[in-house]
Amino acid sequence: MDAHLFVIFGGSGDLAKRKLLPALAGMVRHAGDVSCHVLGVGRTPMEESEYQDLAARSVAGLMGQPEAANWAKANVHYATTDEAGSGFEGLAERIVTIEQANSLPGNRVFYLAIPPKAFEGVVEGLGSVGLNSGPGWTRLVVEKPIGHDLASAVELNTNIHKVFDESQIYRIDHYLGKETVQNLLVFRFANHLFESTWNRDRIALVEITVAEDLGVEGRAGYYDQTGALRDMIQNHLTQLMTLIAMEPPVDFSADAIRDEKVKVLRSIQAIRRDDVVFGQYGPGAVDGESVPGYLEDPDVPVDSNTPTAVVMRLRLNSWRWQGVPFYLRTGKRFPERLTQIAVTYREPPVALFGIQHRDMLKPDVLRLELQPNEGFELYFDVKVPGNRLDIVSIPFHFSYDEAFGRIPEAYETLLADIVEGDQTLFVRADEVEAAWRLYQPILDDPPRSLPYGAGEWGPDEGDALLAHAESWFMPNSRVHRPHP
């Protein structure tokens, strides 16, 4: 791992404190004696020692108090600049000073942990003082959202490309840093049992669920401008979907994989009106506590139609997936926090076990869980011991924790990839734009958001959409519910 300077715009912000600084400290610890200096950049003037204290606090849980303070004092720096673009000359000088003082070769990461409206100013500022290239490599990391629709995404990409080459740009989607997601390609392509059945002949349906139990408390003003389609579907769920659906890449290089993901996006049929259900949570109960509805939030307009839940069916025009529905489902104030992908196999061709046992047969399901636990389960039918021919569905269970102990945080994985220069788990410009292109007609003419009670799995109409499948895999019970 190359020695480098990791520059965080928004250095004292929530993401930096909660995720980036701990991930960098974890990365340094696991990579051995890599030289990684951190430069926090913010608008607020702050003593460097004050920022070092902040950094030490945010990594103390990971490495213990005294070591955290030592690490921060030796490796963490702070600078102010202005998001509008002024002050970048000073930043450039500061960077060179830090690099010289610490014998760094000039490899630089610029991480934009700042609000999207500030992206273009910082990028332009970096370009204006020549920080888009340096003595070593230079990489730019952009957090979601990449635009709020197709036009703004294209504009943002265009403007970034004026300063940085696509090969320098790392658009982060932290779901892609999950071990379960990284493992998806190994799982699919290294295992003949799955590789050979991963197609329309064998698989009946795919469901991708990202359920949150939280509501929008404290960020309703932002959320009401965004909604679940922009916040979750366009990026996280669509990314997971492309990894499930993609063809084998020609090799495991970043661009070969991303080429295949773009092909998936292009193969999706224009989304039909009746394949989308929007929902908005009302008052209800989560974990036994009553919680207010979305419209009761003082920062939400009383007539807001912003969806807090989306259920959607995608249809792929591809040789592999023709006729296999892909369901995406996400929402806030669902009964639990759960991210899973359920791949349901077709039923065997004949009912050998007679009518009474036919009812017992359940399709095989491969369930990949990303949150709260990382792992997977394979549900299959077995005979219940005893003389009657009773059949039940039972899971084979695999958990990363149980198998490997500690697994790296998604952010640690992704930051290490950035420093290593591996773009595989980052989203390319054409992927972002293809995803926006897919959803733009819905953004232009959104359906009405249908009510659901807080603590429910979205509106009944979403259930009905999923129920078009012969059966579906309930996230809560983890068992199949037969078609009514």
Place this chain on the structure above:
Amino acid sequence: MDAHLFVIFGGSGDLAKRKLLPALAGMVRHAGDVSCHVLGVGRTPMEESEYQDLAARSVAGLMGQPEAANWAKANVHYATTDEAGSGFEGLAERIVTIEQANSLPGNRVFYLAIPPKAFEGVVEGLGSVGLNSGPGWTRLVVEKPIGHDLASAVELNTNIHKVFDESQIYRIDHYLGKETVQNLLVFRFANHLFESTWNRDRIALVEITVAEDLGVEGRAGYYDQTGALRDMIQNHLTQLMTLIAMEPPVDFSADAIRDEKVKVLRSIQAIRRDDVVFGQYGPGAVDGESVPGYLEDPDVPVDSNTPTAVVMRLRLNSWRWQGVPFYLRTGKRFPERLTQIAVTYREPPVALFGIQHRDMLKPDVLRLELQPNEGFELYFDVKVPGNRLDIVSIPFHFSYDEAFGRIPEAYETLLADIVEGDQTLFVRADEVEAAWRLYQPILDDPPRSLPYGAGEWGPDEGDALLAHAESWFMPNSRVHRPHP
């Protein structure tokens, strides 16, 4: 379950005491209030109370001492007869007396838990007094061995058929009573993931292993006339093999399934000389204790060629299995007691993961374990957490004990099937004969038995036979050993 009288020839023998009486008591307990009377028959004169005490002792572990004594006193009877055929008139009268005294409807099981040389005398004796049919149903149970070669098996079947119809005959193979074996058909045909990959396109090889750690102590005289081919391969391993290889039956009736099993036997190519390895254990160590070799047993001729281990490759001429080797391996004084079936999938078609990772890729393996624990494992490749692309093979694990608690003993399952009249798990005459026909050329001209040390997995030449496959699934380490 019908009220019945269960007649055990060899009623005070080892099998009756260790297996049959406990299995009957277990069956009665689990079936509820079924009326099952037991009549032990032996050559030794014995007071009925003495036999009841014997029966009570053998089921005391199952139901506790006082209940066992009560059960035996109320339900267990004893009679003497002569295996040569005399005394059957008395037996017939005794049966009627017991049935009348206990209001039994005349359903009868005759279980031959006696040495094979006595089979025909008892069968003839039963026929001579009309006990081959009665007021209710009449069923005959025969333990292995069914003959010691093709000619003797045909003769035995012919002689039994003079007295009993095939529909009355239950040839027992206790391996077929294992839950894992019964579940094989459900597993194969109820699960699309397996059903759709269970063929030459997806599966590279199948290995069936029955390993015993014991030697022949105490029964060497019998064993030397038998050997591993007759004792294990012709029945147990061949039965397991036909269940793995069979086509879907037209329904789950006993004859539909047995028709398919016979078809498998008929599809096996004549066994090539170089596809068979015989072994005979020498002195060595098992579990840290040194043990004598087979030829050191005083009851074994010093020049005996009897195999205590057999490794064999079967080649099937069938649409489903052409080109997929089926390996059978069994032996005494192997390092551990283990019965397993390992189904190894082919490798994925291309090496996406580069040369260095190609070495890490292991084929998927479905491992069904029958002994000492019943359950199965599915080995598949996953990515090791962390930033390097390391791949390891990990098992999904399923155990009947863990999933269901107590599972019935194989004998209990089989005795209940006999009383229920379900012949599915019993071996039909034509199956027995087809299996003997397959192995008769080897019996006629056996290879030399090659030495192996006690505590080893048979002779090196057996390993070499298995090593013809690209890799094979080591029973001891449960990992794949690559081809040298």
